[in-house]
Each structure stands twice: as C-alpha cells, then as structure tokens.
Amino acid sequence: MQSKTAADFPWTGSHPWDVDIAIVGGGPAGLAAAIRLRWLKSMPPLPLSTCLINSGPLGGLACLGNSILTGPGLAFPAAGLVSRLRDDLDRWPLPILNNKVIGVERRHDYFRLQLEDGGSLRAAAVIMACGMLDIRNMARFWRQGVLATFGNRANIFTILRRELPACRQPLVLGGAHLSRLQQTITTLNANATLLVPPSCQGAADTGNLLQGELLELRESAGVLKGALLKTDTGLVEKQVDRVIIEFNSLELGRGLLPSGLPCLENGYLQTTTNCRTTISGLFGAGDCTGPPFAALVAMGQGAEAAFAAYDYVHRMKYNLEPALFAYFGDSRVKDNLAAPDDFPLRAELVPARLLRECPVAGLEDLWHCLDGRTSLGALCQRQGLGEEELFRRINQLVKERALTFCPL
Ligand SMILES: Cc1cc2nc3c(=O)[nH]c(=O)nc-3n(C[C@H](O)[C@H](O)[C@H](O)COP(=O)(O)OP(=O)(O)OC[C@H]3O[C@@H](n4cnc5c(N)ncnc54)[C@H](O)[C@@H]3O)c2cc1C
Structure with missing residues (x-):
C-alpha cells in the first residue's frame, strides 16, 4: 500500500479543507470505517473524499495475533481478520498517511489535524479510531520480545513475576496507574524501565518511571535490542530485551489521546449516540471510546461512525440529506450498482x-x-x-x- 503525504490530496476547490473525512487510526475500528467510506465513495453519485492516518501497522492491536473472535462454534484468529481487511483495502486503496495525529483543533467549519512530522491536514469531519496505544512497530516483535498482560489483577502479577526476572533490560509500557506497580516491577527487575504517556496526570518522572512515548523498537539480526523513546528531555536510546504492555493500567489511564478532544474523566473519548461526540463533525469508534475492548465491537462502531460522518459531511457541503440508506429505492443509484x-x-x-x-x-x-x-x-x-x-x-x-x- 502506498504511503502518502498531505501534499498528495487534491485541493477540493470551493472547500477550505484537504479531505472530507479523515480517519485517525488503522486498527479494526479505523479499517472498518475506511472500508465503509471507500464503498460509499465507489458509488459515483455519492461525493466523498477520505483518508486514513495511522502510526502503526494496519490492523492495530489485532496485529498482536492473539485477539480471536470467539463464539459458539466460531474461532477466528485476528491475523485472518486483519489480512482480509487489508486485502480489501489493497484492492481498492484509500490514501493512507503513515503518521501520527498529535492534536485535533476545530476551526470554523473544519478540523485541523496536527501531525507528528510537523505537517497538518484539514478535514471536514474526523473519525477518531486510535485505540488506547500507539503500537508503532511493536507488532513485528510480538511474542518475540513483546508481550502483554491481560486478564485480572492476579494474572497480571503472575505474568510480571514470570517474565521480569527472566530478562535483562525490560521496558514496561502502561498508563498513569503503572506507577502503582513501580515498586513491584523494580523488585522483580532492578533494570526495568517504566514508560507512561507524556500527558499522564500525576505521573511525574521518578527513578525508573519515565513520561514519554515509544517511537521505535530496535533490532539486531531480527532480535529485539533496544527502544527509541521520546521523553521531556529529548530522544533517548535504551537497551531493551523485553517489552511488556500493561494494558490494565492503560485502560484506567488518562492522556492517551491527541490533544483537543472531549474526553471523559478516565481519558476516553466521550461519545454520544451513533458514535458522535459533543463536537459536531467529530466521531469516535473502538477502544479509544472505552470498553468493551473487542475487535468486533470496534469494527461495528467504525462502520457506524463512517455512516454518521458521511451524513454530516453531505449535509454540510450540500445542505442535503444523503440518499444513504436508499440504495435500492433510488433508481439512479440502483442502476449504478447494477452496472457500475x-x-x-x-x-x-x-x-x-x-x-x-x-x-x-x-x-x-x-x-x-x-x-x-x-x-x-x-x-x-x-x-x-x-x-x-x-x-x-x-x-x-x-x-x-x-x-x-x-x-x-
Ligand atoms: C493481548 C490482547 C488480546 C486481545 N484479545 C481479544 C479477543 O480475544 N477478542 C477481541 O475481540 N478483542 C481482543 N483484544 C482487543 C482488540 O484487539 C481491540 O479491542 C481492537 O483491536 C480495538 O480496535 P481499535 O481499532 O479501536 O484500536 P487498535 O487496534 O488499538 O488500533 C488503533 C491504531 O491506531 C494507531 N494510532 C494510535 N494513536 C494514533 C494517532 N494519534 N495517530 C494515528 N494513529 C494512531 C495505533 O498505532 C493502531 O494502529 C485483545 C487485545 C489485546 C492487546
């Protein structure tokens, strides 16, 4: 899939934005939104331009391989889910920016997305689908140096007790509540570094607890060797042979999302009905809106946010309700579907x-x-x-x- 920059988007003439709908995050929620919007766009009478901005691998946390859709008689590995979604996008690509959104600012009738590389993108509507964690290149080392805690408290301690003493220089990622585990982690491994998001309230840098973000994991001959971190004091290279993502503290944390968003007390994006938020034109889907943390739920919300965003953009641009749910009643659209x-x-x-x-x-x-x-x-x-x-x-x-x- 080709990587794009903001300059690749055509100027939309009479509108002061670069793209009608920007989707932030390429996990299950963002991919479902992108596929839905791309499908809408594929019908010529429905005007729409859209792009996806994603800092990690397409597939998000589902790339970590062990999230499986399960139900009576159904066990669907996440890898299968991710590859199907990616295949679908490959066949009919959308512009994808390999970038991170660090701020979202409402300006008149559009949003200005501030990008990590210093650039920006203007969008009439934004779907936030950035999950809880910017996973960068962590999926590449999944189970080969990178692992996650999961389950209840007892399980978390079991994993930490098993993993921490067995490695030389572990890096533990989590939310602000990770500081509560600082003593336990340090006792289990005195070389451990704990990393919490830069904007986490009440988690000042102390000892081996850093505020910052992971930019990239380093390897040598395919083996995890280090991590490039961005902290208040600048870029830091750390030797690292194990990364443990402590999801429980992320789930309870604040400061996970880009700045400028309406967030709940616990840090999640505040959504109302149909994946809308209190800011018109801003939508949210998936883990970034809070529990339940499940791929299928994230995908459903992504699709719903896509419909809502499309409806919003259409009304704003043309002052018209879109014939969105009338594909088969509108003969023009129906004819087009039959013979695209x-x-x-x-x-x-x-x-x-x-x-x-x-x-x-x-x-x-x-x-x-x-x-x-x-x-x-x-x-x-x-x-x-x-x-x-x-x-x-x-x-x-x-x-x-x-x-x-x-x-x-
Ligand atoms: C170990 C583990 C096991 C799991 N098991 C299951 C399971 O069995 N069944 C199940 O249904 N679910 C499971 N899940 C949960 C499931 O993976 C998530 O609920 C789902 O992936 C959420 O999708 P999402 O799109 O909301 O976010 P994510 O999958 O987190 O994707 C978000 C994407 O956005 C990117 N991003 C983050 N911030 C930014 C930014 N500022 N700008 C641009 N991009 C950004 C990230 O890098 C990532 O690529 C599991 C999760 C984990 C970690």
Whole structure:
C-alpha cells in the first residue's frame, strides 16, 4: 500500500479543507470505517473524499495475533481478520498517511489535524479510531520480545513475576496507574524501565518511571535490542530485551489521546449516540471510546461512525440529506450498482475530481476542467464536444473511480 503525504490530496476547490473525512487510526475500528467510506465513495453519485492516518501497522492491536473472535462454534484468529481487511483495502486503496495525529483543533467549519512530522491536514469531519496505544512497530516483535498482560489483577502479577526476572533490560509500557506497580516491577527487575504517556496526570518522572512515548523498537539480526523513546528531555536510546504492555493500567489511564478532544474523566473519548461526540463533525469508534475492548465491537462502531460522518459531511457541503440508506429505492443509484461502469450521465450533473492526477492518458485537458462547479452541459460547450463523446470520456474517468458528482 502506498504511503502518502498531505501534499498528495487534491485541493477540493470551493472547500477550505484537504479531505472530507479523515480517519485517525488503522486498527479494526479505523479499517472498518475506511472500508465503509471507500464503498460509499465507489458509488459515483455519492461525493466523498477520505483518508486514513495511522502510526502503526494496519490492523492495530489485532496485529498482536492473539485477539480471536470467539463464539459458539466460531474461532477466528485476528491475523485472518486483519489480512482480509487489508486485502480489501489493497484492492481498492484509500490514501493512507503513515503518521501520527498529535492534536485535533476545530476551526470554523473544519478540523485541523496536527501531525507528528510537523505537517497538518484539514478535514471536514474526523473519525477518531486510535485505540488506547500507539503500537508503532511493536507488532513485528510480538511474542518475540513483546508481550502483554491481560486478564485480572492476579494474572497480571503472575505474568510480571514470570517474565521480569527472566530478562535483562525490560521496558514496561502502561498508563498513569503503572506507577502503582513501580515498586513491584523494580523488585522483580532492578533494570526495568517504566514508560507512561507524556500527558499522564500525576505521573511525574521518578527513578525508573519515565513520561514519554515509544517511537521505535530496535533490532539486531531480527532480535529485539533496544527502544527509541521520546521523553521531556529529548530522544533517548535504551537497551531493551523485553517489552511488556500493561494494558490494565492503560485502560484506567488518562492522556492517551491527541490533544483537543472531549474526553471523559478516565481519558476516553466521550461519545454520544451513533458514535458522535459533543463536537459536531467529530466521531469516535473502538477502544479509544472505552470498553468493551473487542475487535468486533470496534469494527461495528467504525462502520457506524463512517455512516454518521458521511451524513454530516453531505449535509454540510450540500445542505442535503444523503440518499444513504436508499440504495435500492433510488433508481439512479440502483442502476449504478447494477452496472457500475456505465453511470447514467445527464447534462446538469457537475463532476468533481477525486484524484490528484488524471488516470486516463489523453484526457488531461478535460480532467483539469472538472472543478466541481461546471456542469457536463457547460463542459460540452467549453470542450467543443458533442454530448455523446463527452459522456464517453467522462465514463472512462468514472470507471477509474477518479471523479464524483455533486448533487443537483
Ligand atoms: C493481548 C490482547 C488480546 C486481545 N484479545 C481479544 C479477543 O480475544 N477478542 C477481541 O475481540 N478483542 C481482543 N483484544 C482487543 C482488540 O484487539 C481491540 O479491542 C481492537 O483491536 C480495538 O480496535 P481499535 O481499532 O479501536 O484500536 P487498535 O487496534 O488499538 O488500533 C488503533 C491504531 O491506531 C494507531 N494510532 C494510535 N494513536 C494514533 C494517532 N494519534 N495517530 C494515528 N494513529 C494512531 C495505533 O498505532 C493502531 O494502529 C485483545 C487485545 C489485546 C492487546
């Protein structure tokens, strides 16, 4: 999947934002939202541009391999889930930024997302699906140096007692409540380093407890050797042979999410009905909105947030309710679903580009005129083309999913 930068997004003409909907986080929640939105976009009459911003591997925590959807008669390994979602996105890609969102700021009628690399992206709506943990390249070392505590308190202590004495330089990641385990952890391994998120309240740096974030795990010949940390005092290289993610303290923690979001007392994004928040245009799905922490729930919420965000953007851009839930009642959309490569064009439709570059050689001149303001009828005159020929060319672009049509 190709990595994009903010500069890759086409300017949307009359709107002061780069992309209609930005999804933050590429775990089960973010992927489900992306697939749902991409599917909506694939229907030419539904105008939408979207992108995914993810700092870790696509799949999020489900990449850690051991989250399995279970039920009576069903056991579905997370790896299978992640690869199916990724395959689906690969077949019909969305722009993906390999970046981290560090701040979300509401500005007039759009959001400004501040990115870790110093850049920013403007989006009309934002779906926060960033989970509880920025997992960076940790999945690569899963069970080969990286492991997680899970379950009840007794289980956590069992894991710590088993793992900590057996390694030389462990790094334990968690939330603010990790400080309560500081003494236990230090007794089990005097070389242990504890790392809590930078904005955790009440967790000042003391002894081996650091406030900061993990940027990257280092390896040598495939073996975990160290970690690059970002702390208040700058970048720190640590020798590390084991990383333990203490999820229980993360679940209870604060300061896990980018700045500027409406958070609950316990740190989670505050959502209302349909994955909305108290800020219009801001939606939340998955673990970042609190328990239950389950992949299937995260995916359901991702899909729901996608519908809600689409509804919001459509109303804002066009002052119209989208025909979202009427695919099979709207004959225009139905026809399009039946024969997606032969969209019925009409002179009054107004095409708008969805891609930066023209994907069909020879149509570049026409491509640059598709500005979201000029109807097909006007384009016939401007290009000196008959309706039949113009529609033929436009349909070539429709087949490439390169443009959309503004509602009448
Ligand atoms: C050890 C373990 C076992 C589990 N077992 C099960 C199980 O058996 N069954 C089950 O259903 N669930 C299980 N889960 C839970 C399940 O994995 C999560 O509920 C699910 O992955 C949550 O999905 P999500 O998309 O909300 O967040 P995540 O999966 O956490 O994905 C979030 C993504 O966003 C990225 N990100 C974070 N911050 C930012 C940012 N600021 N900007 C950009 N990107 C960001 C992260 O790097 C990550 O890629 C388990 C979890 C763990 C850790």
